[in-house]
Amino acid sequence: xxGITQSPKYxxxxxxxxxxxxxEQNLNHDAMYWYRQDPGQGLRLIYYSQxxxxxxxxxxAEGYSVSREKKESxxxxxxxxxxxxxxxxxxxxxxxxxxxxxxxxRLTVL
Amino acid sequence: xxxxxxxxxxxxxxxxxNSTLRCNFSDSVNNLQWFHQNPWGQLINLFYIxxxxxxxxxxxxxxxxxxxxxxxxxxxxxxxxxxVYFCAVGGAGSYQLTFGKGTKLSVIP
Numbered sequence: 001x002x003g004i005t006q007s008p009k010y011x012x013x014x015x016x017x018x019x020x021x022x023x024e025q026n027l028n029h030d031a032m033y034w035y036r037q038d039p040g041q042g043l044r045l046i047y048y049s050q051x052x053x054x055x056x057x058x059x060x061a062e063g064y065s066v067s068r069e070k071k072e073s074x075x076x077x078x079x080x081x082x083x084x085x086x087x088x089x090x091x092x093x094x095x096x097x098x099x100x101x102x103x104x105x106r107l108t109v110l
Numbered sequence: 111x112x113x114x115x116x117x118x119x120x121x122x123x124x125x126x127x128n129s130t131l132r133c134n135f136s137d138s139v140n141n142l143q144w145f146h147q148n149p150w151g152q153l154i155n156l157f158y159i160x161x162x163x164x165x166x167x168x169x170x171x172x173x174x175x176x177x178x179x180x181x182x183x184x185x186x187x188x189x190x191x192x193x194v195y196f197c198a199v200g201g202a203g204s205y206q207l208t209f210g211k212g213t214k215l216s217v218i219p
Contacts, residue, residue, distance in 0.1 A: 004168060031205055042114075042196060042209035050205055051188060058206065059111075088151060099198070101153040 003027070004102035006091050011107045013078075013085070021076045021105045024093030031094040033076040036060060036087045037104075043090060049074055078107065085109050112137045114210035116197055122216045123187050130180040131213045135196030141200030141207065142173050144182050156182070156195075176209045187217045 004025045025032065031050050035043040045058030049068040063082025068074055075076045080086045086109045091102040113136035117177040123129055133142075133188050137153065157164050157171045164171055168187075173180040186216055197206040 040211075042211045043198075044209075045206055062111075084213060090151075090153065092153075094205070096153050097141060098158045099145075100155055101145075104151045106151075 002019065004091060004093055004100060006023055006102035006105050008105060009103065011105055012107050013107065014046075016080045017036055017105065018077055018079050021078070021091075021107070023074045023102060024072055025074075025075065025091075025093045025102075026072060027093055027095055028071070028073070028091075029093035029095045029100075032068070032074045033092040033094070033099070034064070034074070035068065035090045036090065037090060038087050046076065082094075112139065112199055112201055112208050113134075114197060114199055114208050116195075116210035116213050118213060119211070120214045122218065124203075124218055125187060127187050127217075127219050128167060128183070128185045129187060129215070131184070131195050131197075131215075133180040133182070133199075133210060135178050135180075135197075137201060138178075139175065140202045141204075142180055143198050144171055144180070145198065146191075146193050146194045147196065147212070153196070155202045157186040184215075187215075189217050189219060191215060192217045201205065 007022045033048040038041040047066045049055035065077045079110045145153045161175045168185045170183045194212040196212045198209045204212045
């Protein structure tokens with residue numbers, strides 16, 4: 001089945017630790033995105049990548065980092081510099097101008 | 111950047127009722143999409159509709175780009191329609207989408 005997978009579904013982290021969220025797609029899409037969603041809010045763009053080995057900051061990139069070494073994969077690292085990392089993180093890719101989403105990762109900082 | 115406003119913020123319907131959700135945006139766009147987020151957080155793409163009208167079963171959408179708004183119609187609502195509906199827009203030459211804050215729909219039996 002074609003789609004976008006994210007892992008893990010739930011993640012707990014202690015303050016001061018870096019953590020990496022996985023995002024994989026087998027849709028052969030060039031563009032991939034990371035969003036953050038806080039309760040009762042819309043989605044805010046963290047980073048996006050249009051092609052392999054290239055990515056751009058979104059509206060809230062501070063405290064996050066990404067890599068795009070393969071077309072299928074776009075991992076997101078939440079660093080200890082992110083002041084309020086507890087949120088729902090969504091990965092997406094775009095094909096034929098439509099955006100499709102993975103199931104998300106809920107990150108909780110203890 | 112482009113501002114996106116959705117209304118109403120909350121909507122409660124009896125099963126079988128019809129509804130209209132609105133999305134206003136502040137600048138010209140060449141990309142507009144509607145999404146449904148279910149109670150488990152999964153977002154589903156409903157429509158790519160930068161202009162014109164589209165229909166898919168009980169759902170239809172209309173975008174009037176010159177007047178900077180889009181409408182999502184839900185007819186004969188079902189409990190499975192519950193969730194949050196988001197409108198997202200993108201400007202010319204942009205790979206980014208800006209999301210509204212959504213309309214939370216609750217359909218009660």
